Amino acid sequence: MMSTNEGAPFVIRPMLEDDIEDVRRVGQITWSDVATRDIGKKVRYPVRPRKVIEAYSWSDPQGCLVAEKEGEVVGSIFSHVWGRVGWIGPFEVLPELQSKGVGKALFAAAEGHLLRRGCAITGLETMAHVPRNIQFYMRAGYTPGDLALISTKVLGPAVGSNRLERAGEGARDELLAWSKAASAAINPYLDYSSEIVMALEKDLGPVFVLRQDARIKALAVVHAYHPLAEADHSSLRLLLMPPDEKDEGAFREVMAGIEHRMFEMGRRRLFARFLSSKVQMFNLLADLDYRVEGANVRLSKPRDYAEKGEFNMAAWAG
Ligand SMILES: CC(C)(COP(=O)(O)OP(=O)(O)OC[C@H]1O[C@@H](n2cnc3c(N)ncnc32)[C@H](O)[C@@H]1OP(=O)(O)O)[C@@H](O)C(=O)NCCC(=O)NCCS
Numbered sequence: 001m002m003s004t005n006e007g008a009p010f011v012i013r014p015m016l017e018d019d020i021e022d023v024r025r026v027g028q029i030t031w032s033d034v035a036t037r038d039i040g041k042k043v044r045y046p047v048r049p050r051k052v053i054e055a056y057s058w059s060d061p062q063g064c065l066v067a068e069k070e071g072e073v074v075g076s077i078f079s080h081v082w083g084r085v086g087w088i089g090p091f092e093v094l095p096e097l098q099s100k101g102v103g104k105a106l107f108a109a110a111e112g113h114l115l116r117r118g119c120a121i122t123g124l125e126t127m128a129h130v131p132r133n134i135q136f137y138m139r140a141g142y143t144p145g146d147l148a149l150i151s152t153k154v155l156g157p158a159v160g161s162n163r164l165e166r167a168g169e170g171a172r173d174e175l176l177a178w179s180k181a182a183s184a185a186i187n188p189y190l191d192y193s194s195e196i197v198m199a200l201e202k203d204l205g206p207v208f209v210l211r212q213d214a215r216i217k218a219l220a221v222v223h224a225y226h227p228l229a230e231a232d233h234s235s236l237r238l239l240l241m242p243p244d245e246k247d248e249g250a251f252r253e254v255m256a257g258i259e260h261r262m263f264e265m266g267r268r269r270l271f272a273r274f275l276s277s278k279v280q281m282f283n284l285l286a287d288l289d290y291r292v293e294g295a296n297v298r299l300s301k302p303r304d305y306a307e308k309g310e311f312n313m314a315a316w317a318g
Contacts, residue, residue, distance in 0.1 A: 004100035010069040012109045015076065016288045019066050020053050022073035028091040048090075051225045055202035056080070056318070059194055067093065067102045076269035077106045078318055079113050082159045083183065083191025085305070086114030090318040107140060120189050123300035125316045136295065147276040148316065151290040152233075154271055155263040164257030167207045167219075169200055175207065178216045182242045186307045192314070195221060195238055205234060206261065210254050217245065218254045218311075224267055234262045235271040236313055243309030248284065251311040255288055273315045280310045 003009045015023060024047050031045035056078045057064045063079030075093035079086060086111050093103045114122045125148045126133040134144065167175055176193050183190040195217075199207050205224035210217045218241045224234040236258065241251065255272075262270055272290060274281055275298070298316060307314075 002101070002105050004069075004102060008069055009103070010067050010074065010102060012065055012067055012105050014062055015053075015057055015064040015066050017054075017057075019073055019076075019167050021056075023053060023066060023076045024048055024050065025049060026073055026076055026094055027090065029093055029094060033095040035227060046226075046231065047223050049227065049230075052203070052204060052223075052318070053195060055198050055225075056202055058202060059198045062149040063110065063117070065109050065113075066107060067097075067106050069097070069102075070204055075102050075106050077110045080195060080316075080318075081114065081117050081119060082314075083117055083193075084120040084189035085187065085191075086117065086119035086122050087316040088122070088318065089267045091124075103136065104140075107136075111140070120124065121187075121302070121305045122302055123269065123298060123305065123316060125296035125298050126161075128295040128297040134299075137299045140301075142299035142301050144297045144299050145303070145305065146298050148273050148296040148298050149276050149282070149292050150271060150273050150294040150296065151285055152269055152271050152293045153259065153290045155259050155268055157263060158256065158260035160256070161261055162260045164208045164210055164254065164261060165166045165199075166261070167209050171209070172197070172200060174216070175209070175219065179219055179240055182219070182240050185244070186309050186312055187305070190307075192240060199223075199237070204267075205237070208254070208258060208261065210250060212250075212256065216240070217247075217250050220254060222270075224262065224265065228266050232267055233269040233271060234265075235315065236273070237315050239272075239311065239313040241309065242313040243312075245309070245311065248280075251281070252288070255285075272313060273317065274313045275307070277279070278310055278312075281313075292307055 003303045026048045035043040067075035074097045077091045183192045199221045205222045221238040223237045
């Protein structure tokens with residue numbers, strides 16, 4: 001039991017299935033408030049789909065936490081473990097309860113969870129234009145690194161062939177063995193297995209592979225969990241190409257294949273988030289008509305976390 005600096009007690013505890021609707025409500029109120037302040041007029045933010053909250057809780061039940069005050073959920077936070085790299089997000093506290101210590105307690109609990117799970121690197125991405133957040137994380141010992149550029153493309157009907165293959169449950173062992181080796185080559189602490197397993201099990205969107213002579217060359221996880229009636233975008237959660245893979249053509253082929261498939265599935269926009277240090281990829285994406293629409297800053301602890309390879313993307317954002 002902890003108390004806000006006005007004295008009212010709150011507890012931090014694992015999220016339960018019964019909390020999900022409250023967590024959705026807290027997220028919608030909090031992000032509507034952020035957007036309203038950003039834009040200067042009243043905005044109602046869309047509510048987060050239940051499916052993705054269920055998936056995160058399924059993947060890491062002890063890493064999804066709520067803050068409860070007088071029987072009400074007033075904040076929530078999610079943890080993600082990718083091997084020995086752990087990241088945090090989304091993270092929110094109801095506007096009227098902000099700046100009272102609730103966020104600090106939630107964050108410390110999530111970070112403690114990541115450390116108990118053996119993470120050697122912990123991190124997160126936050127909006128680059130919100131100094132208050134940057135201060136919050138720097139106070140917790142995090143150092144800003146690259147920008148994570150949020151780019152988007154309006155999709156249209158594709159031309160040409162598409163060799164991209166949609167992977168199913170049957171390919172799970174092969175995908176995990178390949179992705180473990182590819183992740184470790186990017187950073188020895190990384191292992192994206194849990195993300196791939198979650199996408200396959202929880203139907204968050206398709207997992208694609210590009211093969212050459214039956215050998216996997218690239219793997220992508222695309223999130224498309226918003227019901228089409230509510231939102232027609234999709235988002236590249238993970239694009240994995242081993243660092244020794246320098247084939248621009250393969251990267252272009254994967255991107256074109258994903259765009260094609262997502263358009264066929266009714267999606268009209270694709271988000272791709274990538275680190276600003278990947279200049280070659282930035283140029284290729286610009287050439288493919290992706291437009292940078294926003295920037296997060298990535299913070300990590302310790303500070304010297306780096307990812308090898310040019311054609312990799314992984315969103316540390318929920
Ligand atoms: C970010 C957020 C989760 C933090 O939760 P919170 O309950 O407001 O945070 P706390 O009250 O525990 O804040 C503690 C720290 O934040 C910083 N902080 C708080 N109020 C601040 C202010 N008005 N200006 C600058 N820094 C401030 C301080 O560093 C403070 O540390 P201190 O107590 O050692 O001074 C919450 O503000 C929020 O939901 N914001 C909107 C959504 C969002 O931005 N989520 C994070 C996305 S990555």
